[in-house]
Amino acid sequence: MSHVDQQNPDRRTLLRIGAVAGSAAGLGAAGVFGARAANATAAMQAGSAARRPSQASDANDATHSQHPSYPPHTVDTSHCTPEVADIFRRVFAAKSNHDTAAFMAHFSTSNPSYSDGTLGLVLSGWQAINTEFTSLLAGAPAGALSYPLTIVGDARSASVEFVDTPAFFGAEVRALSSVTFDGNRKITRWVDYWDRRSSLFPFSDGSAYPTDFHDSAQNADHAIVQAAQRLQAAFLARDAAAAVALMSADVVYEDLAAHTRVRGQLQLQRYYTRALMQLPYGPGAALVHVEGSRQGGGYEWTASPALAKQHRGHTAIALDGAGKISRLTTVYDSSLLSYPAYQALVGLAAEAPQS
DSSP states (O other), X not given: OOEEEXXXXXXXXXXXXXXXXXXXXXXXXXXXOOOOSTTOOSOOOOOSOOOOGGGSOHHHHHHHHHSOSSOGGGOEEEEEOHHHHHHHHHHHHHHXXXXXXXXXXXXXXXXXXXXXXXTTEEEESHHHHHHHHHHHHHTOOTTOOEEEEEEEEOSSEEEEEEEEOHHHHSSOEEEEEEEEEOTTSOEEEEEEOBOTTTTTOOOOOOSOOOSXXXXXXXXXXHHHHHHXXXXXXXXXXXXXXXXXXXXXXXXXXXXXXXTEEEESHHHHHHHHHHHGGGSTTSTTOEEEEEEEETTEEEEEEEOOGGGGGGOEEEEEEEEOTTSOEEEEEEEOOGGGSOHHHHHHHHHTTXXXXXX
């Protein structure tokens, strides 16, 4: 039976993915989207069920494919296959057009999951996901758009960076997500990662954090798995030189939470030498899921014990023709850090004083 891992009420009412109650304690069969809008203080009741994927019309899906509600030139598809680029174009067009049936047509009916790794919320099963997105999209204003910025991977699995405009939740959300497909090119696992501090969302910690994000649902190419494992092994060993040896000379590193951008092996090695011990994906962190193709993808990680409050994060990786890492983009929830600790992390991007 499909279920959702339930969190405390504050988290449900504040933020995007709420809980579908499956116990006598609570909410019956009601789906809850905690509105990210600043004035949202109560759960939204789910609307009427949308059509099953088999009932979504081909003509309607074609319309969304040909006329997306966002400018297609915003999407970087240089490290993904045309097939997966088209899948995500349809997914985000359906979401931006608030068409639950077209959106859900891209999900597997065999127990898929949709999770928020930042909030620690998990929707399990097609019906639970459908109920939540029916509620969200039915109540969204006309100007609420969701569109991808970068897609890396193929139709087995991919990393996608995307934007939910403020009209959806009252604040801009920039997410870096891991998406896994089954053999029929249907989504079987989707996990969002984003930074609450960057979105100006209030911090609301939960009393429990899920231990199961369906990490076993993996369908990644060996090349990206090997790249992710080698990179994380270098981080675990606190070996900045070994980490940048896996990268191209002009590698670009972006930390979306710390608002840090570093370019080039030499600068990045100096940065890792200063920062690794304070980064949540550094020594002590564990790789838990990989997605992507020979062109790149990404990996999800659990934070080191010293920073266990960070829970999980996500790092996207682009690979060049020689298999070297040409770009890394990472995100985690920096709102879990105190402001002095956050300032210290941001300050690590500064070079040492010149003598």
